[in-house]
Each structure stands twice: as structure tokens, then as C-alpha cells.
Amino acid sequence: MNTRVPTYALYGEDTAEIPEFWVHAESIASRSRLHGWEIKRHRHACLFQILHIRHGKGEALIGGEWHPFTAPVVIVVPERHEHGFRFSTDVDGAVITLMSKRLPARLPAHKGIAEWLSHPRLTEMPTDHPDTPYIGETLNRIEGEITQAGNSPSPLLEAMLISTLLLVFRMGGMTDAMESGRDQVRFEQLTTLINDGFRSHRPVTFYARELGVSVTHLNRVARAIAGKPVSRLIAERIISEAKRDLVFAGITIQQVADGLGFEDQAYFSRFFSRHAGLSPARYRDRERTLLGG
Known part of the structure; x- marks a missing residue:
């Protein structure tokens, strides 16, 4: 049964009007507390969101699957992508929302970031990573600039947003890109192995063992690249x-x-x-x- 996924401005605000502001910030608790600490599946027509979770844990609905997370975490959600969240009652963090057409066009050219920003991303920030404190402090500063300035935020705001997104991309997105490259190599190796041994009717476990990965991972690679399982x-x-x-x-x-x-x-x-x-x-x-x- 198909279930209609609501499209909101901000969560729970069912309006087609475009607000005058281009950027907004609020605490995660202020809205999720009203909904039993769960933001049900929805999407935004023209908004880009950055969630900065400083403390607590939860789950994020990304790509149709629930992904657990523990702070510190940064989650980015572009427009028109379904998403949802479940938060622990001790969650501390902020949601930064901006008009999607305002920021991506201003980002400097950087290999891979356009594709990275086109899908929801959950990036856990290791406490021992040198960029983690800076990203957290900058997001806190961004939140403060927005809430104190209303709809006339500081000219520094866009620069801080851009540098933060680039650092989060470098922390998580480049790793994703490297993994994607490795998956492409694995898929090509898998294709060669199948071509060489299809007459022997070898099971999927044979190919996974030859490539040094689990059956589950190999099937994920095959589905991601070819849209079908190894079998x-x-x-x-x-x-x-x-x-x-x-x-x-x-x-x-x-x-x-x-x-x-x-x-x-x-x-x-x-x-x-x-x-x-x-x-x-x-x-x-x-x-x-x-x-x-």
C-alpha cells in the first residue's frame, strides 16, 4: 500500500508558501519533544537542512532504512528526499534550515561534493579527528548567528556554512567516494570471476570469499551498481x-x-x-x- 509522504516547509508546517527568510535555526528538542521525540517520514520541497547532534543518540531514516547514530553527528538532508528521525530524550543539538537554492550554487568547485550534497548523508565525527572540534564550534557559531540576527544574519554566515560543509564532506564524503571506487573495482572483479566460472555454478559465497568480503556486502555492491543481486x-x-x-x-x-x-x-x-x-x-x-x- 502506498502511503503519502507529507511535504512540509518546516516539519509539521503544511504550507506551500515560501518564507521570507533564507536561513533558520532551532533546537532539535524544541520540535521533536512535541512529537514524542520522533520526526516521522517527510520531505521538504525547497529546503536544505543540516542537523548537528551534540549529545544523545537516535536513528535517522535515510534511503528508506533506519540508521542508528551516537553524537557527535552531522546529518545533511537536501530537498525532496524522504527522511525522518527518532531521538533519545536527552538529545542536544540544532537543525539549521536554508533555502536550498541559496547555498549549493555558492559552494566552490570541489570534486565529488555536488554528488555528495545531492543525497542525505549521516557523518559521525570521531572525537579524535582534528576537524571534529572545529566543525562543532563552527556549527554552534552558525546557530548563534542565525538566532540572534533573525532574518538578517551576518555576512560571515555563508562562509561558515560553506567551510563547515566542505569539512564534513572531507571527513565523510571523501571516505564514501573512496569506498565507492573500491566497490566499482570489486564489481569489475566480480564480473570477471563470473565470466570465468559461470559454467561451474559456483555459489555466491565462493565469489564473496574470492573478493574478501561478506555475501551481504557483495550483494549490496551488486545492487548499487547493477541493480540486482549476485545470484x-x-x-x-x-x-x-x-x-x-x-x-x-x-x-x-x-x-x-x-x-x-x-x-x-x-x-x-x-x-x-x-x-x-x-x-x-x-x-x-x-x-x-x-x-x-
Whole structure:
């Protein structure tokens, strides 16, 4: 059942009007306390938010999944992305909200940051990281500048916001980018392994072991890059080769099955039908007819 996800200005304020201010700050407790310390799933039409959690813990709904966190944490949420939060009752932090069109265009060019800012991000700040104190102090200063100046904040505000986002990106986003690069390499290695061994019908655990990762992680990589799990990639490689053999090899269906590592032609036929949508014989007849054979 599809559930409508509300679109708010600020959470709980169901209005389509665009406010005069371009930036706003409030404590996390001031709004979440009114809703039982839970901000239910919602999105914003034109707002970009930065959550600075100084103390406490909770969960963030990002990408359709709940992610636990413990302070200190910075969470960024761009416009039109569904998100939600659950906070502990001792949470201490702030939500900084700005018109999304105001900031990203002013950010200096930096490889990867545009993509990083286009999706919600949760960055835990290690207490021993040299940038953690500075990021926290700057976000506190930003919060103070906004709340004290009303809708006429200091000209320094944008510079502080930009430097903070760049530092958070460097702390978490570059790590994400490096991991993404490693995942791309793993996926290419996985593709090579499947191409080399698909006739042996090796299980997903074999490929995970060869690549030095867990099955869960390998499936996550496959889904992120190809949109499907490893088992589906293996099956598609087998079916691709079977189709080629059925149409061009001039051999029997039994021989096709044998060449692909199937001991039982009946099982091969069921496997092929399940993934291709029709039996091997019908597929071969159809394709040869289309080729004029």
C-alpha cells in the first residue's frame, strides 16, 4: 500500500508558501519533544537542512532504512528526499534550515561534493579527528548567528556554512567516494570471476570469499551498481551463453545443457524458462525464424 509522504516547509508546517527568510535555526528538542521525540517520514520541497547532534543518540531514516547514530553527528538532508528521525530524550543539538537554492550554487568547485550534497548523508565525527572540534564550534557559531540576527544574519554566515560543509564532506564524503571506487573495482572483479566460472555454478559465497568480503556486502555492491543481486548476475550470464548456443552453435539442447554444467536437461529447461520466459526449444525456434533461418 502506498502511503503519502507529507511535504512540509518546516516539519509539521503544511504550507506551500515560501518564507521570507533564507536561513533558520532551532533546537532539535524544541520540535521533536512535541512529537514524542520522533520526526516521522517527510520531505521538504525547497529546503536544505543540516542537523548537528551534540549529545544523545537516535536513528535517522535515510534511503528508506533506519540508521542508528551516537553524537557527535552531522546529518545533511537536501530537498525532496524522504527522511525522518527518532531521538533519545536527552538529545542536544540544532537543525539549521536554508533555502536550498541559496547555498549549493555558492559552494566552490570541489570534486565529488555536488554528488555528495545531492543525497542525505549521516557523518559521525570521531572525537579524535582534528576537524571534529572545529566543525562543532563552527556549527554552534552558525546557530548563534542565525538566532540572534533573525532574518538578517551576518555576512560571515555563508562562509561558515560553506567551510563547515566542505569539512564534513572531507571527513565523510571523501571516505564514501573512496569506498565507492573500491566497490566499482570489486564489481569489475566480480564480473570477471563470473565470466570465468559461470559454467561451474559456483555459489555466491565462493565469489564473496574470492573478493574478501561478506555475501551481504557483495550483494549490496551488486545492487548499487547493477541493480540486482549476485545470484541474478550469475543466472543472467548463464542464460546469455545459453541463448547464444541455442541460436548459433548448431548443437542439441542436451549438448547446450552439458556445456553449461547442467547434468539434467530437464532442470536446464526449467532454469532457462524461468529466466528467459519461454523454453529453450521455443526460444531457438523464435530466434531462428526472426533471423530468417
